[in-house]
Structures are given as C-alpha cells and as structure tokens.
Amino acid sequence: MEAPIQHKAVPRSLLGGFSDLSLAYKVIAITVLAGLLHAVAFKSKTTKRFPVFATLEIPLAGFLRSRGGLGQRIYSAIRRKNGSVFGLTSGHQILVNFSGADRFMSQGHQTINAEPLQYTILTRVFGCPNTLEFEARVEADTKDLTAPVERLFMNDSLVTAALERSRVTERGASFVSLSDRPEDMKRWERSANIRLVSPGVVEANLQSLSRDFGACVAMPLLYGHDFMDRYPRVLDDFWTFDNDMFPLLMVGIPAWAPFKMMRDARAARARLHEQIAGLYKRIEQHQKGEPVDFGADMSDVSHAALVRSSIYTKNNWPHKLRGQCDLAVLWGQNANTQPMLFWVLVYVYSTPGLVDQLREELKFCVTISHTSTHPEITSIDFSILSRQCPRMKACLFETYRLANDPASIRYVEKPIQVKDGEYQHELKPGTWVSVPHAIAQRDPSVYADPDTFVPERFLEVDPESGKLTAKYGRLRPWGVGPASCKGRNFAEKELLSLAAVVLSLWDIDPASGTWQLPAQVPGTGVKKPVEDVRVVISRRVF
Numbered sequence: 001m002e003a004p005i006q007h008k009a010v011p012r013s014l015l016g017g018f019s020d021l022s023l024a025y026k027v028i029a030i031t032v033l034a035g036l037l038h039a040v041a042f043k044s045k046t047t048k049r050f051p052v053f054a055t056l057e058i059p060l061a062g063f064l065r066s067r068g069g070l071g072q073r074i075y076s077a078i079r080r081k082n083g084s085v086f087g088l089t090s091g092h093q094i095l096v097n098f099s100g101a102d103r104f105m106s107q108g109h110q111t112i113n114a115e116p117l118q119y120t121i122l123t124r125v126f127g128c129p130n131t132l133e134f135e136a137r138v139e140a141d142t143k144d145l146t147a148p149v150e151r152l153f154m155n156d157s158l159v160t161a162a163l164e165r166s167r168v169t170e171r172g173a174s175f176v177s178l179s180d181r182p183e184d185m186k187r188w189e190r191s192a193n194i195r196l197v198s199p200g201v202v203e204a205n206l207q208s209l210s211r212d213f214g215a216c217v218a219m220p221l222l223y224g225h226d227f228m229d230r231y232p233r234v235l236d237d238f239w240t241f242d243n244d245m246f247p248l249l250m251v252g253i254p255a256w257a258p259f260k261m262m263r264d265a266r267a268a269r270a271r272l273h274e275q276i277a278g279l280y281k282r283i284e285q286h287q288k289g290e291p292v293d294f295g296a297d298m299s300d301v302s303h304a305a306l307v308r309s310s311i312y313t314k315n316n317w318p319h320k321l322r323g324q325c326d327l328a329v330l331w332g333q334n335a336n337t338q339p340m341l342f343w344v345l346v347y348v349y350s351t352p353g354l355v356d357q358l359r360e361e362l363k364f365c366v367t368i369s370h371t372s373t374h375p376e377i378t379s380i381d382f383s384i385l386s387r388q389c390p391r392m393k394a395c396l397f398e399t400y401r402l403a404n405d406p407a408s409i410r411y412v413e414k415p416i417q418v419k420d421g422e423y424q425h426e427l428k429p430g431t432w433v434s435v436p437h438a439i440a441q442r443d444p445s446v447y448a449d450p451d452t453f454v455p456e457r458f459l460e461v462d463p464e465s466g467k468l469t470a471k472y473g474r475l476r477p478w479g480v481g482p483a484s485c486k487g488r489n490f491a492e493k494e495l496l497s498l499a500a501v502v503l504s505l506w507d508i509d510p511a512s513g514t515w516q517l518p519a520q521v522p523g524t525g526v527k528k529p530v531e532d533v534r535v536v537i538s539r540r541v542f
C-alpha cells in the first residue's frame with residue numbers, strides 16, 4: 001500500500017530550502033545570468049518562440065490596469081501604440097478591453113497563428129527539444145495529433161459517454177472514505193491529510209482532495225486504468241511539475257536551475273516523460289498485435305491516444321519524444337480543470353444558502369438511493385445537468401471569472417490592421433499579439449463588485465420561454481477563435497458532474513468554524529490558493 005503523499009499546494013517561495021537569504025539571492029542571480037548566457041549561446045532554432053518578457057508583460061498589464069493610478073499612466077505613456085493596444089516593444093502587443101477582439105481573433109492561422117505558442121510551450125516547458133527537426137515534426141503533424149483530442153473532448157455524446165464510463169455517479173459516495181487509515185482510502189484522498197474527527201466526520205485539505213478526485217476521473221479516460229495503476233506517483237509528479245516547474249520555465253528560468261524545488265520538479269517531469277513514453281510503446285505493441293510489455297491491459301486506452309499513437313508510429317516519432325509531447329495533452333486535460341473544481345466547491349459551500357438552492361435544482365437530474373447503509377447516487381441525467389441547471393452553470397461561470405486567468409496569444413503571420421475606433425494599428429508579421437481576457441473579468445465597469453462571488457450575474461430569463469438560463473455574456477474562459485480551448489465541453493461537463501455529486505451527498509464546513517477564502521496566486525491558467533483550505537466533511541443530512 002502506498003504511503004500518503006503530501007502535495008505541496010503551491011511553490012510558497014523560491015527561496016525555500018535556503019537557510020541563508022543572501023546565498024539564495026546569489027544563486028538566483030547566477031541562475032538568471034546563466035540562463036541569459038545560455039539563451040545567447042544556444043540561440044533559439046526558430047524565430048517564432050514567444051518571448052519570455054511577453055509572458056511577464058501580460059500579467060503586468062493586468063496588474064497595472066487593475067491598480068490604475070500612476071503605474072497605469074506611465075505604462076500608457078511609454079507604450080508603442082494607443083487606443084486599446086498596449087505593449088512596450090514592437091514584438092508584442094496586448095489588446096486590452098478591445099471591443100473587436102472576438103472578430104480579430106477569429107482570423108485563420110495563416111494570418112494569426114497559435115502554433116508558434118504551442119511550439120514555445122512544448123520546448124520551453126514540456127521538455128521537447130528546440131531543434132529544426134522537432135520544429136518540422138510539429139509543423140507536419142500538429143493538426144493530425146490535435147484532431148483526435150478535440151474529438152474526444154468536444155463531441156457532446158463522446159464526452160457524456162466518457163463521463164459515464166468513468167463512473168462519476170458511483171464515485172460520489174466515496175469522495176471521502178470517512179477513515180484515516182491509508183489502506184481504507186481511495187487514491188484521491190491520500191494527498192489530503194485526512195484526519196478522523198469522530199465517526200462519520202473527517203477533516204481534509206479540500207484543494208488536494210478535490211483536485212485529485214477530478215484527476216482520478218479524467219486521467220484514465222485518456223490513458224486507461226493500467227497507466228494509472230502502473231504509475232502510483234502520477235498525481236504527485238503531475239502537480240509537482242505543474243506547481244513547481246511550469247510557471248518558472250514559462251518566465252525563462254532554465255530547467256537545470258540549481259535549487260531543490262526545480263531539481264525535484266525536473267525529476268518528476270522526467271518520470272512523467274518516461275511513463276508516457278512507456279505507455280506509447282505498449283500502445284504501439286498492442287496496435288501491431290505484438291506481446292505488450294507486462295501483459296498490460298490496453299482495453300480502455302482512449303481512441304485519442306490510439307490515433308495519436310498511429311500518427312507517432314507512422315511518422316517515426318522516437319518514443320522519448322512521444323512522452324515529452326504527450327505530456328502537453330495530459331497537462332491540458334488536468335491542469336486547469338481539476339483546480340477549478342476546488343474553487344467551485346469553495347465558493348459554493350462558503351456562500352450562505354447556496355448549497356440548498358443548488359440541491360433543489362439537482363433533484364431533477366441526480367437520483368439518490370437511500371436503500372444502502374448510506375445514500376448513493378444511482379443515476380445522473382447529464383443532458384438535464386448541462387442544459388437545465390442554470391444555477392449550477394452560473395456558479396461555474398462565476399468561478400471561471402474569479403479563479404481563471406485566460407489569454408489568447410497569437411503570432412502574426414501576415415501584415416494586419418487592427419481597427420480600434422478612431423485608431424487604426426498596423427501589426428507586422430513576426431509580432432505577437434495577446435488578448436488577456438482576465439482583465440475584463442475583474443473590471444468593475446463590466447462586472448459590478450468584481451471581487452465578490454455573485455453567480456446571479458450570469459442568469460437571465462429567456463424572453464421566449466420565460467425560463468432562467470445561464471449566459472456567458474462577455475466572459476471568455478476558453479479563449480476565442482479557431483484556437484480556443486479544445487477541451488471545453490469535457491471540462492465543463494466534468495466540473496458540473498463532479499460538483500453535482502459532491503453537493504448531492506456531502507456537507508462541507510470550514511475546520512476553523514468560519515469560511516476564509518484563501519488568497520490567490522497566478523497559476524498556469526487557473527489560480528492557485530496560497531494555502532490549502534482545511535474543511536470538515538460529513539455525509540449530507542437529508
């Protein structure tokens with residue numbers, strides 16, 4: 001039996017592990033300097049890599065805008081252009097609250113292209129080599145490799161079938177096992193530092209618990225159960241990579257940086273590469289009718305992974321590269337969705353009266369049986385859940401607004417004009433252009449009282465049917481245009497169904513007696529809490 005794993009919630013401090021602060025600063029200074037020298041010495045093989053400074057400029061623009069005052073005025077004064085277009089260099093322009101953003105972003109990839117960003121992240125973060133050979137592979141195969149992922153995670157009936165297969169319905173009753181013996185716990189409980197308070201009542205870290213609950217539903221749908229069983233550390237490695245390494249690599253800190261957090265995360269990423277590469281080797285053996293390593297069961301590997309494997313095999317992708325490249329898919333599937341489940345639960349349970357309202361709505365699609373020793377969900381009508389539960393949806397939308405920092409980033413391939421009211425801006429090929437949707441999400445002129453959780457702001461009465469409906473309005477959690485999120489349908493249905501099963505069966509209260517929402521730090525899309533939220537969980541009293 002595996003020992004309980006304590007996930008780190010967030011990288012508390014880059015300095016963790018250094019007893020002497022000045023030594024820490026010296027190490028960081030040397031690392032940054034070495035990083036710059038490395039960048040000069042091993043100049044990027046392609047001109048189309050998203051510049052590190054632009055990664056920092058997007059949150060900076062949002063921060064200055066939300067603060068207003070002198071900082072915002074200085075930023076506006078020194079930018080290259082005017083109107084809605086911000087940007088300190090000619091290489092990167094940011095469209096802030098630009099009313100034509102949707103139309104602008106809907107242009108095809110021959111004009112504004114998302115692939116160079118994907119290439120940047122694959123090579124800067126996921127560990128793929130930045131070589132001309134790899135660039136050629138990406139150019140040749142990206143479309144074919146993305147198509148099966150899009151199909152699995154966007155097609156309505158495939159998404160519903162996948163969630164049914166994942167037994168979300170039954171899993172609700174074992175969200176917690178109400179025991180503090182590791183051998184009694186489900187896999188997703190092991191990171192949550194569970195303590196039995198009294199019979200039928202446990203204390204737990206809600207972020208770790210809900211995040212791993214979601215990941216245990218989602219990951220096998222992509223790679224099958226054998227992958228999960230054969231790789232007991234997968235959750236720990238995944239969140240270590242996501243929390244401790246991803247943001248640092250994005251801002252240009254090299255993977256070889258000599259501090260403990262990076263070393264540990266690098267080892268976690270190497271294990272992920274190796275395990276995914278091993279899986280693709282087994283899939284290939286299975287597809288060729290050869291004996292499969294360990295006699296592994298390949299029967300529930302997703303169609304998406306099977307198709308990707310055929311493309312990798314057909315085009316002679318080395319197995320190591322398959323592992324590196326496919327980490328992007330595993331990450332895309334989980335990194336934003338699972339932390340979002342935590343935020344929905346925290347917002348909903350901490351809002352007085354809301355849980356009861358949602359349970360009323362859920363009565364029509366979640367069937368609960370009381371015949372066994374404890375209540376269990378016997379069925380979920382996924383269609384009603386996603387089409388006729390407007391309050392649940394509005395809670396989700398409001399959570400996206402508060403907990404997510406989406407941006408659409410493109411590379412300009414052809415000269416284009418941005419028509420911006422009285423201004424007309426020319427963008428040359430080679431410019432990067434970003435739309436940080438997060439800026440509007442906290443703008444009080446768009447959302448009154450923007451820091452407060454008010455799901456009703458997304459509810460409208462449909463004038464024709466007279467029914468309450470949840471509408472996205474100006475919210476763009478999935479980005480915009482042809483390169484918008486390819487997993488949004490799955491993410492939304494997974495979040496709705498997991499939140500529905502937890503709400504239907506469990507009471508959750510703050511361990512301290514009063515709800516205190518944790519401060520948020522920017523993560524890799526969805527924000528991270530600065531610390532986990534300790535809660536008390538017991539079965540719902542009917």
Ligand code: HEM
Pocket residue numbers: 114118146149153329332333334336337340404406407408409477478479480481482483484485486487488490491525
């Ligand atoms: C709550 C969860 C999620 C959020 C908030 C989210 C958000 C986003 C955003 C903002 C983008 C960039 C869109 C743009 O550039 O305009 C994106 C891209 C993408 N997402 Fe998601 N995502 C989520 C879940 C998923 C899932 C479950 C998958 C499934 C694998 C996925 C796959 C992708 C892919 C493949 C892209 C790149 C699309 C392209 O460039 O063509 N996402 N996502």
